[in-house]
Amino acid sequence: MTRFAKIPAARYLDLALFLALGLFPLTGLMFYTQLLQKYMVFLIFAYSLDLLWGYAGLMDLGHAVLFGMGGYLMALSLSARSGVPEFMARYGVEQLPAWLAAIVPEPAAVLAGILVPALFAGLLGRFLFFSRVGGVFFSVITLALAQAFNLFIQSQQEYTGGFNGIGGLPGLSLFGRPLTLAQGYYLVFGLVLLVYAFCRGLTASRFGLVLRGIRENGARLEFLGYDQARFKTAVFAVSGALAGLAGVLYAPVNGMIAPNDVGMEFSTAAVVWLAIGGRGSLTGAALGAMLVNVLGNALSEQFGAYWQLLLGAALLAVVFFAPQGITGVLPRPGARSSPGKAAGKRA
Amino acid sequence: MESFAALLLNGLNSSALILIAALGMVIICGLMNVINLAHGELIMIGAYTAYGVTQSLGYPFFAALPAAFAVTAAAGAAMERLVVKRLAGRPAETMLATFGVSVVLQQLANVAFGAQSKYVAIPIDGKLAFGKVVVPFYNLFTILFVAAVTAGTVLLLHRTKFGKRVRAITQNREMAECLGIDSSRVDTFTFAFGSGLAGLAGALAAPVKTVSPFMGGPYLVNSFMTSVVGGVASFFGTSAGSLLVGESTALIGGVSNDVLANILVLLLIIAAIRFRPEGLFAKERR
Numbered sequence: 001m002t003r004f005a006k007i008p009a010a011r012y013l014d015l016a017l018f019l020a021l022g023l024f025p026l027t028g029l030m031f032y033t034q035l036l037q038k039y040m041v042f043l044i045f046a047y048s049l050d051l052l053w054g055y056a057g058l059m060d061l062g063h064a065v066l067f068g069m070g071g072y073l074m075a076l077s078l079s080a081r082s083g084v085p086e087f088m089a090r091y092g093v094e095q096l097p098a099w100l101a102a103i104v105p106e107p108a109a110v111l112a113g114i115l116v117p118a119l120f121a122g123l124l125g126r127f128l129f130f131s132r133v134g135g136v137f138f139s140v141i142t143l144a145l146a147q148a149f150n151l152f153i154q155s156q157q158e159y160t161g162g163f164n165g166i167g168g169l170p171g172l173s174l175f176g177r178p179l180t181l182a183q184g185y186y187l188v189f190g191l192v193l194l195v196y197a198f199c200r201g202l203t204a205s206r207f208g209l210v211l212r213g214i215r216e217n218g219a220r221l222e223f224l225g226y227d228q229a230r231f232k233t234a235v236f237a238v239s240g241a242l243a244g245l246a247g248v249l250y251a252p253v254n255g256m257i258a259p260n261d262v263g264m265e266f267s268t269a270a271v272v273w274l275a276i277g278g279r280g281s282l283t284g285a286a287l288g289a290m291l292v293n294v295l296g297n298a299l300s301e302q303f304g305a306y307w308q309l310l311l312g313a314a315l316l317a318v319v320f321f322a323p324q325g326i327t328g329v330l331p332r333p334g335a336r337s338s339p340g341k342a343a344g345k346r347a
Numbered sequence: 348m349e350s351f352a353a354l355l356l357n358g359l360n361s362s363a364l365i366l367i368a369a370l371g372m373v374i375i376c377g378l379m380n381v382i383n384l385a386h387g388e389l390i391m392i393g394a395y396t397a398y399g400v401t402q403s404l405g406y407p408f409f410a411a412l413p414a415a416f417a418v419t420a421a422a423g424a425a426m427e428r429l430v431v432k433r434l435a436g437r438p439a440e441t442m443l444a445t446f447g448v449s450v451v452l453q454q455l456a457n458v459a460f461g462a463q464s465k466y467v468a469i470p471i472d473g474k475l476a477f478g479k480v481v482v483p484f485y486n487l488f489t490i491l492f493v494a495a496v497t498a499g500t501v502l503l504l505h506r507t508k509f510g511k512r513v514r515a516i517t518q519n520r521e522m523a524e525c526l527g528i529d530s531s532r533v534d535t536f537t538f539a540f541g542s543g544l545a546g547l548a549g550a551l552a553a554p555v556k557t558v559s560p561f562m563g564g565p566y567l568v569n570s571f572m573t574s575v576v577g578g579v580a581s582f583f584g585t586s587a588g589s590l591l592v593g594e595s596t597a598l599i600g601g602v603s604n605d606v607l608a609n610i611l612v613l614l615l616i617i618a619a620i621r622f623r624p625e626g627l628f629a630k631e632r633r
Contacts, residue, residue, distance in 0.1 A: 059439060131621045136382045136438055140571045141617055147568045148613045155606035264564055268446065275443055305457045312450030319444040320433065 009330045010283035014196070017286055021189060025182050033185055039293045040188045041249045042273075044195050046289035047282060048242030049270050054279030055203055056235045057215030059139045062146030063270055066121055066240045068262025070113035070247025072153065075166040075257045076100055077109030087166065091158035100159075106176060113248035114241050121240025125233035143264065150263030165258025172252045188249055195242060199282055202238070211235055212280075272311060276318050278325025287326055353480045354601040355594065360486040362593025363493035366586060368548035368566050369573035370500060371541030373585045376574060378517050378537050381431055382442050385449035386570055387563020389542045391456060393419045393549025394558040398465045408470030408554070412492075415550035416543040423542020427535050449563065456560035464557035489551055496547060501582050503540075513537055572616050592616075 021040065025033050049063050079085040080100055084093055096104070103109045124145075128138065153160045160166065172184035179187060202208055210231050213221045218228045251257050260266065270289075277288020292311065300307040322329055372386050383389075393415040400411040430448060434441045471484040504510035512533050515523040524530050548566070556562070569592065577588025592612060600608035 057439075059442070127617070127621055136442060137575070137620065139442065140382065140575060141620065144568045144572055144613050144616070147565065148610045151606045152610055155604070271443075271446070272450075305454045309451060309454035309458065312447050312454060315447035315450065316430070316444055319440050319447060323440060 010281050010327055013283050013287060013327070013330075017290065018193065018196075021192070025185050030181065033181060035297060037181075037185045037188050038250070038253050039290060040185075040192050041246050041253050042270075042289050042293060043192050043286055044249070045243055045246035045270060046273050046277075046285040047195055047199050048239045048246065049274055050279060050282055050285035051199060051202070051235055051242070052239040053271075053274060054281065054285065055208060055215065056211045056232055058232060058236070059136075059271070060142045060239075060267070061139045061271060062142035062144075062149070062264070062267045063239075063243060064262050064264075064266035065142075065146055065149045066117035066243035067247040067250070067266065068149065068153065068257075069117040069120060070244030071251045071257045071261060072160060072166070072247070073103060073113040073116060074109050074248040074251040075169055076159070077103045077106070077112075078169045078252060079166055080104050081170075085166075087161045087164075088158055093158050097159075106173065110248055114244045117244035117247070118237045118241035122233060122237035125236035129229040129232040129236075143267075146262075146264045146267045150259050153259045153262055160259075163259060165256055165261075166251075167256035167258075169252055169255050169257075171255070172249070184253070188253065191245070191249065195245070196282065196286075199242075203282070207231070207234075215280075272315055274325070275315055276325055278322075278327035281327050284325045284327035291326075350479070350601070352477075354597050356480065356482050356486070357601075358594035358597030359490055359590075360593075361597055362590045363490045364548060364552055365569050365573055365593045366589035367493045367496060367544060367551065369570040369577075369585055369589055370497065370582075371544035371548075372570045373574045373577070374500075374504075374513075374544075375538055375541040378513055379431070379435075379534055380438060382438065382445070383431075384442055384446040384567065385426065385452060385563075386545055387565075387567035388449045388452035388456075389419050389423060389545035389563075390549035390552070390566045391558075391560065391563045392422055392452070393546030394467075394553040394556075394562065395456060395460065395465075395549075396546065397550035397553040398467050398558050401467055401470075402465070408467070411467075411550050411553075412547060415546040417546075419546025419549070420539040420543035423545075424535055424539035426542070427538035431538065432531065432534065453560045453563070460560065462560060464559040467553040467558065469554045485554065492551065496544070497582065497586065500544070509533070509536065572613065575620055576616055 045067055052058050052060050103112045154163050172179045210226050214228045273288035273292050274285050278284025396415040396418045397411040400406050400414050401408050430444050469485050474481050474483040512528050516530050573588040573592050577584035596608045596612050599611055
């Protein structure tokens with residue numbers, strides 16, 4: 001077989017998606033360019049969840065917590081650029097607390113927005129995985145965490161704007177210079193490519209192989225001398241960093257952040273993207289995120305609740321008829337069994 | 348001291364609601380090893396049934412309780428037959444599918460009843476007062492009713508043939524099947540029964556909480572935490588777990604605020620799982 005034939009069909013999908021995203025601003029459709037910019041941020045978030053769920057088999061039902069940490073840190077930094085923001089002043093905060101003053105400079109905010117969720121995920125992973133909490137328990141705990149984080153954000157009104165969130169944020173900037181829409185778009189696009197390349201490299205490495213081994217049969221990996229807890233914790237931290245990066249971009253790209261973006265709702269939305277697109281290939285994550293968001297944008301205004309209903313039904317249909325998602329239906333060279341059977345073995 | 352007693356009684360009331368919400372989940376999880384992410388929506392169905400029976404049809408609240416049980420049990424049976432059974436032995440897929448069901452149920456309620464909250468009148472007026480400690484009669488009713496339902500469930504599982512089958516399958520499914528137990532039928536009945544309990548929880552909560560399509564989330568999380576704390580092996584564990592969750596939330600909430608209480612209890616539970624993954628009250632693993 002030629003080398004050409006060995007490239008999975010899915011890679012062509014990646015290529016096509018990136019080509020389309022790269023060329024889209026040339027159409028001059030400002031509104032949709034802005035929208036796609038936001039969806040590209042979601043793409044990074046989807047990749048980060050795929051690393052965790054698709055490759056290591058850890059279904060995080062509270063992934064938006066990590067996204068939200070990055071997002072809120074960036075939003076706070078942006079709104080505190082010129083002194084105490086209005087929503088804080090309303091609650092009688094007269095001086096920026098030291099931790100907030102420290103993240104006002106842009107590089108500090110970016111760094112904090114990536115490192116804090118990474119550290120949080122690392123610590124939580126250290127705590128959970130080393131006591132053999134895994135499988136569905138991990139999902140249950142992360143779901144509860146999403147609920148608690150959402151409540152926490154809503155309760156800290158003087159620092160988070162409570163239920164209304166933090167709005168009126170300036171757009172993307174780089175080294176203190178505000179970017180135009182096109183510049184901002186390509187900055188995010190460049191980051192998407194970087195994150196994609198990073199994830200591809202990581203999952204193709206020995207580390208990625210071990211992760212897939214853990215997903216399929218953790219006990220067997222232990223017999224081979226791999227400490228699964230260590231690997232799970234590491235991938236959780238890496239995934240946390242990427243989710244944080246997505247959050248950091250989301251705050252300026254979206255112009256606001258609210259508790260809805262950090263709780264159960266957004267966490268489960270990402271789970272739906274991956275379930276529909278397919279897990280463990282990165283391609284499926286991207287495809288699902290784009291498809292659900294683009295369709296959602298087109299349909300939700302007209303059909304409202306019916307769109308959500310359709311999404312729920314689509315999720316059910318995927319679980320029953322295409323357990324590997326849309327990309328699972330694509331031919332994959334070197335696959336030993338049909339996608340349906342492979343999914344059946346995974347528990 | 349008096350305010351402490353009031354907090355304690357308040358906590359007992361929320362413990363009762365948590366217990367009946369979690370009980371169904373624990374039975375289902377113990378028997379079938381299924382995490383049902385649509386459990387909160389079953390509670391929602393129960394609450395809407397109570398709303399429909401009392402507000403739309405005008406029957407008394409006490410007719411709403413059995414109605415809620417029946418409607419949710421039917422919904423649960425359908426869900427087990429159509430979704431859960433087909434994914435047997437694949438916990439991750441089951442979880443995803445039940446999540447799909449929860450989205451569908453939420454949106455169906457949203458389409459049918461609208462997103463606004465509905466209210467159910469409190470069926471029993473009046474309150475009991477000991478000095479500063481005031482207990483509404485309805486809270487007392489809730490506590491007693493939940494105690495009775497829990498006792499009934501224990502009797503069902505430990506004193507009837509059906510219960511014996513359920514316990515046999517919980518212990519060893521293949522062996523039970525070898526002995527001629529139709530595990531598929533027992534699964535459906537148990538799922539229906541557990542769902543019915545969730546419906547009762549929804550109906551009981553309806554007069555004191557709001558009824559809306561998206562009310563299920565917090566109940567789901569609370570039920571999860573209770574079953575995680577108590578373990579899925581025993582009723583004692585579930586009862587103790589719900590008491591722990593309800594009382595500690597009420598007590599911490601009394602001295603600080605509800606949000607902080609919720610977060611602290613969650614963190615304590617995560618810590619508890621760290622050291623006792625089978626639940627605090629579980630017996631040693633076989």
